[in-house]
Amino acid sequence: MTRARRITAAVALLVGVGGGWIAVRPGPGGASEQAEIPPVFLSDLAARRLGVGPGAQIDLAIGPGGPWHPARVVRVYRPARYPTELGQEEIEFRLHLPDLQALAGRGDQVDSIVVRLRDPASASGVVERLNAASLGFRAYTSTDLAAQSSSTFEVITRFHRAIGVVTILASSVFLVAIMTLRGEAMQQQAGILRLIGVSPRTVAGAMLLVAAGVALLGSGIGIGLGFLLSLGINAYYQRLFDTALVFSRITSPLVGMATILSALLGVAAGAVAAWRLLRRTPLDQVGR
Amino acid sequence: MQPIAFLTVRTLMRTPARTALVVLGLGITGALLLDMTMLAGGLRASLGGVLSRLGFAVRVVPRxxxxxxxxxxxxxxxxxxxxxxxxxxxxxxxxxxxxxxxxxxxxxxxxxxxxxxxxxxxxxxxxxxxxxxxxxxxxxxxxxxxxxxxxxxxxxxxxxxxxxxxxxxxxxxxxxxxxxxxxxxxxxxxxxxxxxxxxxxxxxxxxxxxxxxxxxxxxxxxxxxxxxxxxxxxxxxxxxxxxxxxxRVDAFSIQQFLDRAAARLTYFNQFSLILGTISIAVAGLLITSIVTLSVGERLGEIAMLRALGFTRGRIVELVVAEGVALSVVSLPGALSLGVAIGDYLDQILRAAPAVPEGLHFFTLTAQAVARTAALLIATGAIAGAYPAAVAGRLGIAATLRREIVS
Structure with missing residues (x-):
């Protein structure tokens, strides 16, 4: 055993695991030795980085200086990762609670206790009673915890919304500029139409239709591009973070909102262009 | 160079409303570009600034x-x-x-x-x-x-x-x-x-x-x-x-510490890269559209300049200069608006939990300003390349005849 441990130390691959450490040791021991060794579940990332699989024997320590305790990998699992954990490279493993407590030398201490209630509606009252006891812990309802952990995402959502407003502003100006140019290009045509008796209202209506058409066509192309971009973003980030989380989602309400917004913007841009078009007299427009 | 600058200014001033609209559009997309440039390195620059101010050059932590x-x-x-x-x-x-x-x-x-x-x-x-x-x-x-x-x-x-x-x-x-x-x-x-x-x-x-x-x-x-x-x-x-x-320990200089922390800032780097690229693409499209239409309206004038002795190269320079001029004119607005929007976005992000007081996501640095200006001007030049190529290929006689007939 001592000999094996020494060999292990010589070839140890050390990886930080929060407060814990893992050392790979080559080959499992005998049957009686295996029976005493605590089983461990290793995350797929940990297994990949350590190059081990079920049946492998590893050494665990709470700090890089040891002391090292042997453990046996019985399963490799894929942890459910939360968005907040993305980009973090810590690897995970799971032990039975008594084994982890023994490894950490923390007696029967735990970090948290999850309580299942017969009547979930009474959660607030239970939390109040537990906190009033002042027994060295703080209790929270699941709703409180969810609100706390989601506040980062609420901020990110507000940030995205603000960026969205800026991009809408930029695209509005873009649309107005394009429609203004279109209107200028239509000056002569509009002048002739007005001279042969077509009412200014009809000319303005045509301009609005053209603008709305351009905006709708643009939004169709934009949705298509957005869909492709979304596919690319998901493929890239799912691969980068090795996760099944969806990073970009194009929903029907989103498509509807984008279409309505661009149509409204198009009509507004068309109105500006029509106003600029009808400001001049028909003779002026045909160059007389 | 002088006649090209003169003609560029005259061309842009001939249609002030159009030029103003383009400058406004470029101002907003340029502002977004500046914000994304600030965001890309902002947190790192801010963290580096705070760490440097503390005066500790090395930090030693458990490994x-x-x-x-x-x-x-x-x-x-x-x-x-x-x-x-x-x-x-x-x-x-x-x-x-x-x-x-x-x-x-x-x-x-x-x-x-x-x-x-x-x-x-x-x-x-x-x-x-x-x-x-x-x-x-x-x-x-x-x-x-x-x-x-x-x-x-x-x-x-x-x-x-x-x-x-x-x-x-x-x-x-x-x-x-x-x-x-x-x-x-x-x-x-x-x-x-x-x-x-x-x-x-x-x-x-x-x-x-x-x-x-x-x-x-x-x-x-x-x-x-x-x-x-x-x-x-x-x-x-x-x-x-x-x-x-x-x-048993890891020791970091400030630079090494920032490199390790940077791994946790992937989201902001990727976000700024995507949105910055889109901003450049929109700015480029805007300039290309406007300058192309402007060239289309001035085919006769361009053919006349060629007939007066302007070489194809000079015509290309003239059109590219229009794209660059639009970018340059929009820069002050883009930078001012970018700083204002960046401040607002910074306030939103700093409301997130676990963000220390001295840290900022959007940090205005000379490097960010220079990079934004360079990107916007380069976009103007590249966006002007297509209409410049169209103008450069014009046949003098055929174009003048077409203009007279029409």
Whole structure:
């Protein structure tokens, strides 16, 4: 055993695991030795980085200086990762609670206790009673915890919304500029139409239709591009973070909102262009 | 060059409304580009700025961790700090303990982050009012019966605690368990600015031995060793020496620390890259559309210039110059608007939990401004290339004839 441990130390691959450490040791021991060794579940990332699989024997320590305790990998699992954990490279493993407590030398201490209630509606009252006891812990309802952990995402959502407003502003100006140019290009045509008796209202209506058409066509192309971009973003980030989380989602309400917004913007841009078009007299427009 | 500049200005001034619209559009997309450039390196620049201001060139942490990211400690940190202090170029090495405690004030128990420092003047915080922890105190209560502590401004403001007040400090959140854990009676001697505090975080500093007693830890462990250097240029070699000397620790210069922290900023880097690219594409499209239409309206004029002796190259220069001029004219607006929008977006992001007070996501740097200006001008030049190619290929006689016939 001592000999094996020494060999292990010589070839140890050390990886930080929060407060814990893992050392790979080559080959499992005998049957009686295996029976005493605590089983461990290793995350797929940990297994990949350590190059081990079920049946492998590893050494665990709470700090890089040891002391090292042997453990046996019985399963490799894929942890459910939360968005907040993305980009973090810590690897995970799971032990039975008594084994982890023994490894950490923390007696029967735990970090948290999850309580299942017969009547979930009474959660607030239970939390109040537990906190009033002042027994060295703080209790929270699941709703409180969810609100706390989601506040980062609420901020990110507000940030995205603000960026969205800026991009809408930029695209509005873009649309107005394009429609203004279109209107200028239509000056002569509009002048002739007005001279042969077509009412200014009809000319303005045509301009609005053209603008709305351009905006709708643009939004169709934009949705298509957005869909492709979304596919690319998901493929890239799912691969980068090795996760099944969806990073970009194009929903029907989103498509509807984008279409309505661009149509409204198009009509507004068309109105500006029509106003600029009808400001001049028909003779002026045909160059007389 | 002079005739090209003259013609460019005249062309843009001929249709002021159109030019104004394009400049407005470019101003907004340029603002977005500046914001994304600021965001790409903002947090890193801000973090680097704060770290540099503290004056510690090297940080030593338990291996595999970041400062105060867990309960892990460097065993015999005092010994390691003493060894580091003997290295050339080192002005001092300060072992610091960080942990969560509860401060009792009447019936209230206030969750507080406690820093254990070995001596006053450690530079881990700046005293604003009162005095620092007394030199030579090992934490035993003085004749006045209280261990000296320095609190942060939040605790003073939000909890109404002032200099001279007495506090109960323990690891227990309630009175019941205080009988079973170490408890210290402390006296506030100063109010200080603690770096990297969260917006409402309460912090206090006590002598290291007191905090170790509260933690129930023996020995001379510490969460972090801060190294001040007279020659910061030696920081990286010192960090290498420390890591080689003690395999239980990681040592980082500020640059290395920022590199490690950068791995956690992937979201912002990728976001700014995507949105920055889209901004450039929109700006490019806008310039191409406008200049192409403008060239289309001036085919006769361009053919005339060619007939007067302008070479194809000069015509290409003229059209490209229009694209560049639009970018240049839009720059002041883009930069001003970008700074304003960046401030607003920064406020939104800084409302996120666990963002320290001194950090900013959008940091205006000369580099960000220069990069934005260069990207926008290059976009103008590239966007002008297509209409320039169209104008350069014009046949003089055919174009003039077409213009006259039409």
């Amino acid at each position: 595999g961790t970041l400062p105060f990211s867990g309960d892990a400690q460097i065993a015999d940190a005092d010994g390691l700090a003493a060894a580091i202090a003997t290295r050339p170029g080192v002005a001092g090495a300060v072992p610091v303990i960080g942990t969560d405690v509860y401060v009792g004030r009447g019936d209230r128990r206030i969750p507080t982050f406690a820093l254990g420092v070995p001596a006053p003047g450690s530079g881990v915080y700046t005293v604003l009012e009162g005095t620092d922890l007394s030199a030579g105190r090992t934490g035993a209560g003085g004749a006045d019966g209280g261990v000296p502590v320095v609190i942060n401004r939040h605790m003073a403001r939000l909890d109404g605690i002032g200099i001279g007040d007495r506090l109960i400090v323990s690891r227990s959140p309630g009175r019941t368990l205080e009988a079973f854990v170490a408890v210290e009676t402390c006296r506030v001697v100063g109010v200080a600015d603690f770096y990297f505090d969260l917006p409402t975080q309460r912090s206090l500093a006590v002598p290291s031995p007191v905090l170790r007693r509260l933690q129930g830890r023996s020995g001379t462990g510490a969460s972090l060793i801060l190294v001040r250097m007279t020659e910061p240029a030696r920081a990286e070699s010192l960090a290498r020496w420390i890591t080689a000397r003690d395999p």
